[in-house]
Amino acid sequence: MISYKVIGVMSGTSLDGIDLAYIHFQKEAQWSFKILEAETIPYAKTLENKLREAIHYEKEKLAECDTSYTKYLAETIQSFIKKHKITEIDAVCSHGHTILHQPENGITYQIGNQEILASLIQQKVVCDFRVQDVKLGGQGAPLVPIGDELLFPEYDYCLNLGGFANVSFHKDGKRIAYDICPVNIVLNKYAKQLGFAYDDKGNLAKSGTYLLALGSELSNIPYYKQQPPKSLGLEWVQKEIFPRLEASRRKEIDLLRTFTDHIALQIARNFKIRTKILVTGGGAYNDYLLAKIKFYKEVNLVKPADELIEYKEAVIFGFLGILRLRDEVNCLKSVTGATKNHSSGKIYNLKVN
Template sequence: MNNNYFFALGLMSGTSLDGVDIVYVKFKRNDYSFFEILQAETIPYSIEWKQQLQNAIHFSSDELKKLDISYGKYLASLINNFVFNYKIEELAFVASHGHTILHEPDKGITLQIGYGNEIAKLTKQKVVCDFRTQDVKLGGQGAPLVPIGDELLFSNINYCLNLGGFSNVSYHNKVSRIAFDICPVNIVLNLYANKLGLEYDASGEIASKGTINKVLLEKLNQLEFYQKNPPKSLGLEWVQQQILPLIDSLEKDVSNVLRTFVEHVAMQISSVLEDSKSVLITGGGVFNVFLIDRIKCYTNVKIVKASNNLINYKEALIFAFLGVLKIDNQINCLKSVTGASQNHSSGIVFLP
């Protein structure tokens, strides 16, 4: 046992349904800003799991309770396999984000499945999970939660931008940490790529060959959400209610949809970033070369080069860090970010 360091697992499942990200992280006890991702892996979802998670928004409360438990068992099996495959011997705890099924914080609703008690029982590990519920009960958005990690682990960078199912940004405005969801990204782009029989539009190649539908672009940019001030967050429900009907009513050609939506994303992101500031970009959208090029066309920021592990696993890393803070009873949820009534230490701890 090394008394200067401790080790944790972080799990993240994003709205784009790529799979479950698992990281094994080494933290320094007296300086959390020192960390190292030792092992990392994304376990893709089977077709059956992907369909269940996509359709769960329509499940009854009883069906969701069953799914919560079965998904917890599934995560436990992934954790046990990960620990076995990488021969992990030192592990203080597991921090699991779970998978978001419902997120309407203005109605006091948020649900991340993956029952922590089930995970703790089957892995025989301490588990920290359910990071969003407490914040929503305190009047917050329950999102984004990553900014506390940006504040403490990446304080030398002006903007931390994530390009996942949704894009979100985090920055310090000289008074406090501000963060919010900007717009959908892969949750929409992947959906239309799926219509062509593809998992995603690799490098944005299909989008680059499409034509911008100017009417659609204008209507997307005029959506009410973009006029709101932070704190604000997005969920699948909003995409289904606001984005998809608009796209489907105005454009049928998939390449044109992708081209138009990439432009929309680039415009919304660039409206947030200030020229000449440093930005760390992570998430799967980093590999969409065409999208990154369009963002660069609208803003003159200095993009900080990140390792592939950081690009792919930053959210899982920071959920491990949220677990560190929760177990240490330190603040891991900022009211300046979520709009909650107070800063707080969020999450529930389950013992094996």
């Protein structure tokens, strides 16, 4: 039987921290996995702010930031290995942190993917999964859908509610996937202005008032009518979303309500009635948002165990690394729009001196 033990490492767009998962993957007729250990290491406030600011850095400062973040990642991975007494590791498969994502300009840039990572942690590393896809004319995102396809075939849709909402599903014999709209990247901002890290269970939104004019203005944003492949980044949110919310000059609580309803509506539009949907990402804990999705479309939203809600992306980046090591396809052209299916990611082997 084919068997791999890997560490998947992901830093999501909501900037809550670094997700690490130690997973055992096996393949008989089909791939299966078991999460053996998982942990999120929250970012210190200073680092969180730095990562948020890095988009504005000049080239040199960004390169410095890349090196210091790679070192920070190395320390984090090493502590995880030590703490959980992990001895068998085939590879550490790491996403890094997205700073720039403008696939239309041929740019996607994740920091933390420097070659020194392998020597610092003394492990084989697979990383930098997005760049090759953008070079091949793809969006470089989302990459998780190949994992959805091979690890969760029993669901009609896989919905992830992280910084952004993304969905993946099977249609006309191929996997389709795209980012739907921003989620926590927006909700966290207004929850923070009210003194909370996030809108727990969506209770703040629930107590706000829906702003009809703003809601319909948001729904008219052209991206929502665009056909996939398509993906979103922070730059888009700063251009299309925040200015509209700020210009309305309304209370944070009402912005939270309006934007949460907006998210629910945009998400619900993607589903066929009475389908089975795997919901993951921290937004799966937003009860108000989930109830609102079901209000807009009668669907079966399945919340898996907390471990999978929180670590699905880290698990799948571990899986992408395995596919890369096996030289098997881990980027689907039907999803990203690249010119071909391909096996993406840099492999840094440990150099034996």
